[in-house]
Amino acid sequence: MKKKRIFISEAHKGGRELFFIKKVFKDNWIATEGPNIVGFESDLEDYLKEGVQVGALNSGTAAVHLGLILLGVKAGDEVICQTMTFSASANPILYLGATPIFVDSESETLNICPIALEKAIEDRIYLGKKPKAIIAVHLYGMPFKVDAILALSLKYDIPILEDSAEALGSSYKGKKCGTLGEIGILSFNGNKIITTSGGGVIVTKTLENKNRAIFLATQARDNAAHYQHSEVGYNYRMSNICAGIGRGQMEVLESHISLRREMHQFYVDLFENIIGVLVFKEPSDDFFSNFWLTAILVDETKNGGITRETLRAALEVENIESRPLWKPMHLQPIFESYPYYGEKVAETLFEKGLCLPSGSNLSDEDRKRISETVLFVFKKKIKNI
Structure with a gap:
């Protein structure tokens, strides 16, 4: 008889997820808006602290994509990305028609190497292509060398998109991962430390950026009585049902x-x-x-x-x-x-x-x-x- 499969990282129910899901059906909030979304965002803002704003989306990949847009990345730009990561960190660079510039790891945290990063920045500037953003990843939950990477971000005036897809609950010098860069992202895929079955969030430092991300995530609908669109939008908002799962999971984080x-x-x-x-x-x-x-x-x-x-x-x-x-x-x-x-x-x-x-x-x-x-x-x- 075949032995039971031991998975590398399996979803782990907390017990109260159904409470929030049943309320969705009771109140007929089966949509990409509703009290669970608001509550889940608020739960995460309270947990992360630092005065951050959180926008709930349908994947961490969507959060990376919107984060790059908020940082002004456009077709023809260059974005530095940690080479040792899942493809979801890098794919959104191509979505925007930008060019990924990959940087090696260092062996202590497995994350982006400050020495190689500075060489990459200086060489791209020498070639006349100053990068628009740096995607740094907290691989497997281990924070990258935050002080060194943020110092380079400040020195060269290049913002950090902090990929914390695997790092909810991790911290550096007491500050939670996801709050350390200009933009942060978290993932709640089924194999993450908590899950919404599929989903993610974008973490911003201002309400203005959060609102901008949600506007883009809901098809960029202009403020009008009719459906009017003046720019490209996306169908990236988290559902109220998934957010309900997230609220239950936050209780066991x-x-x-x-x-x-x-x-x-x-x-x-x-x-x-x-x-x-x-x-x-x-x-x-x-x-x-x-x-x-x-x-x-x-x-x-x-x-x-x-x-x-x-x-x-x-x-x-x-x-x-x-x-x-x-x-x-x-x-x-x-x-x-x-x-x-x-x-x-x-x-x-x-x-x-x-x-x-x-x-x-x-x-x-x-x-x-x-x-x-x-x-x-x-x-x-x-x-x-």
Whole structure:
């Protein structure tokens, strides 16, 4: 009999989602407006603090797209983007007819490298193409090197679009991710730390920008009695039903963060005495990660030839999902012709890195299966040396 699938990150219900959804049907607010949307936005504004404004959308990708528009990105412009990320960070650059400029990672947080970033900025300025924005990502919930990146943003007057799709609940020096850049985005896809089934939000510093984003997200309808449109709009608003799920999920957010961090500690303990495996941790007390996913680096030169793929395949045989770290964007067929700045840090992370099951709803039995499989792989290989 096939064993139960252990997923890398599965949706985890909180219990009160149905309360908010039933109220939608009771009050007949089955639309892209209604009290749950207002409430969800307010819940997030209260949680994030810093006086931010939140606009609920139907995906994090939509938030990136609208964020770039708010930052003035147009066809022919250039936008710097962290190369190690999911394609949703970069695709909206192409939506606008702009050019992505990809930048390498640094090995402590896996995120955009300040040294490579400054080289990219200076070279693009030298070539007469000052970038309009920088997309920096908090990969797997780990904050990027905020002070260094914001210093470059200020030095060269290039705004940061802060991709916090994976980082709700993470913070840097006590400030929540999503509030650190000029524009922030969050995602609530089914595999995120909390979910609305599908959805995201844009985080702005002013009510004016929030209203502008919502205007564009609701087909850019002018203020008139009839339907009138003076510019291109989009169908990007979150539904009142999805927002209801989000309201229920917000009630268990802190619990989910604690459980994800416990899963990370489980892996720290598991690999403590296994040679050639590095579990990525917070570089200092300035960083607080939700550890949406726990990532490891497997070095076959130190463990007798066990590779990332050796471990991934063994876990899959046991019906345990794991996944290589993101394949860098500059190596993707659709993006490989665009400029890239850096060394091979992101490439090495992709070749040797693995994300492990990290869900907040994993059981003791799940952890036992994961542990037994990992120990079997490494002990078996050591025995055969």
